Amino acid sequence: MTHNTRLDLNRRDLLALGTGTVLIAASPLSSHAEQADLDQARRELFGMRPVTEGRVTIKLPPIAENGYSVPLSVEVDSPMTKEDFVKRVAILSPRNPLPLISQFYFSPGSGRAKVDARIRMSGTQSIQAIAEMNDGSLWSGSRETVVTLAACVVL
Amino acid sequence: MASIRLAVPDAANVGEVIEIKALIRHPMESGHRRGARGEVIERDIITRFECRYLDELVFAADFHPGIAANPLLTFYVRASNSGTLDFTWTDQHGTAWSETSALTVT
Amino acid sequence: MKRFAGATLIALIPACSAPPAAENATEIAAEDIVSGSIFLTAETRDLQEDNFANPGYLWVDRGEALFSKAPASGEACITCHEAGLSGVAATYPAYDEKAGRVLNLEGRINQCRVTHQSEPAWEYESEELLSVTAFVANQSLGAPVSVDVSGPAQDIYEAGRDYFQTRRGQFNLSCQQCHTENWGKRLRGDTLSQGHGNGFPAYRLEWESLGSLHRRLRDCDLGVRAEPLPYGDPLYVAVELFLAARSNGLEMESPAVRR
Incomplete structure (x- = not known):
């Protein structure tokens, strides 16, 4: 047997694959954060203190092939001296089940306020980083990544 | 059981900022996934990473379920004196895994 | 409705420019054989090639x-x-x-x-x-795949080829239809690979773990809604042999990183 007629994946096949997926995709993502959750997480971490955009550079790929392990790099512009250094950086998501992804703590002994990690992203979103300096000032940066969906979904 | 991979220079000049990479084997089970029978798979994650240099905390991280499985970190330390770097990962149950590395500073 | 926004967006990403499979091809021409790693994003390929960070x-x-x-x-x-x-x-x-x-x-x-x-x-x-x-x-990283399918291996090779070419599952798709006849085309957010095993055992981001080629084959069978074979099944070994022969000459990449 075996030599089947050749098939070009057409709209109907894609729909067939898609239908299965949409139903499945609905369950694991049944709870996810909204912008309001991100804002609340931010208030819990930093109160109502003003945040200025700038000094924080986030690198994320423009497109990630899935959200299981997306390379994140965050760097804060700081001399990292005893007088002037970054204390911590919080990484926040508006779409993951939990808005707070991670917090990184630095010291003058760090020498450089830069950290690379790999994060989970449940869908296309703009990740925000908020840096707290030793003088208490808060700075932020953000970056968007498009998270694509896999061809085949396996339960 | 835990496998750890560290990339740390063993020598540096005074004042030099060295790059450190630390990778640990861990599922970082988020607590948001469901098993084949629809049951929620319980959360099981590393919650804290610390790097001490000459017994002083120089870099740390709090992990939440948004950190990918088998967490990898790249960060920096400014070399001051010869001594040890200690790396510790602690999970939500308080279990800890550690590694040490010696740094010669000239 | 939010979760559907991603799917809509994906549909709008234009198909990438990989070469189309030849008309009615049941085999990939030798000069067109490429590893699955070329279909990865640059970031994932970098992770595979970083022999410290590759999990x-x-x-x-x-x-x-x-x-x-x-x-x-x-x-x-x-x-x-x-x-x-x-x-x-x-x-x-x-x-x-x-x-x-x-x-x-x-x-x-x-x-x-x-x-x-x-x-x-x-x-x-x-x-x-x-x-x-x-x-x-x-220890064979970079070595060309070079399996022998002559002699007593011939029948097993053919059994593996039959499995690969047979339509199965609720989607009624064969491995061949995606990975020989339509490789390089887009299926949702992915580009269909040629289905080689040269990177296995591989770390799949979706698994968040290393896994065998048989785990991958089980996922493929499940993907077309077919009953997967048990791990280590002789028929999966036959498919593995067919896949290896089909990729003879490709460089070994284990532990590769895959989606």
Whole structure:
């Protein structure tokens, strides 16, 4: 047997694959954060203190092939001296089940306020980083990544 | 059981900022996934990473379920004196895994 | 409705410019054979090529430790294989005289466990078997896949080819239809690969773990809503042999990183 007629994946096949997926995709993502959750997480971490955009550079790929392990790099512009250094950086998501992804703590002994990690992203979103300096000032940066969906979904 | 991979220079000049990479084997089970029978798979994650240099905390991280499985970190330390770097990962149950590395500073 | 926004967006991403499969092709032309790694994003390819950060090396490390450690009732693997096993994995699956059948690397490692170490075979997909397989496969990193399908392996090769070319599952799709006839085209957010096994055991982001080629084949069968075969099934070994022969000449990449 075996030599089947050749098939070009057409709209109907894609729909067939898609239908299965949409139903499945609905369950694991049944709870996810909204912008309001991100804002609340931010208030819990930093109160109502003003945040200025700038000094924080986030690198994320423009497109990630899935959200299981997306390379994140965050760097804060700081001399990292005893007088002037970054204390911590919080990484926040508006779409993951939990808005707070991670917090990184630095010291003058760090020498450089830069950290690379790999994060989970449940869908296309703009990740925000908020840096707290030793003088208490808060700075932020953000970056968007498009998270694509896999061809085949396996339960 | 835990496998750890560290990339740390063993020598540096005074004042030099060295790059450190630390990778640990861990599922970082988020607590948001469901098993084949629809049951929620319980959360099981590393919650804290610390790097001490000459017994002083120089870099740390709090992990939440948004950190990918088998967490990898790249960060920096400014070399001051010869001594040890200690790396510790602690999970939500308080279990800890550690590694040490010696740094010669000239 | 939010979660559907992503799917809509994906549909709008234009198909990438990979070469189309030749009309009615049942085989990929030799000059068109490419590894699955070319369909990855640059970031994921970088992770594969970083032999520190590639998480697959956590298993390779473990495999190396197991390879050097004597089990309770026998000698360590390294006692016989002191010079290492460079290039060996690239020749598997292979017909084994002693077993009288085709063995893949996992099967060959377990044969050593049982006959030379008097130890029980490791369970397929166990931590130990995956780790040692990854360690041995990694010693062929960069070597060209070179399996032999002549002689007694011929029938097994053909059984594997039949499996690959047979439509199955609720979607009624064969492996061939995606991975030979339509590779390079977009399916949702992915680009269809050619379905080679040269990177396995591989670290799949979706698994968040290292896994065997049989785990990947099971996922493919499940993907078309077919009943997957059990791990280590002789028919999957046959498919593995067919896939390896189909990719002869491609560089070994284990532990590769895949989506």
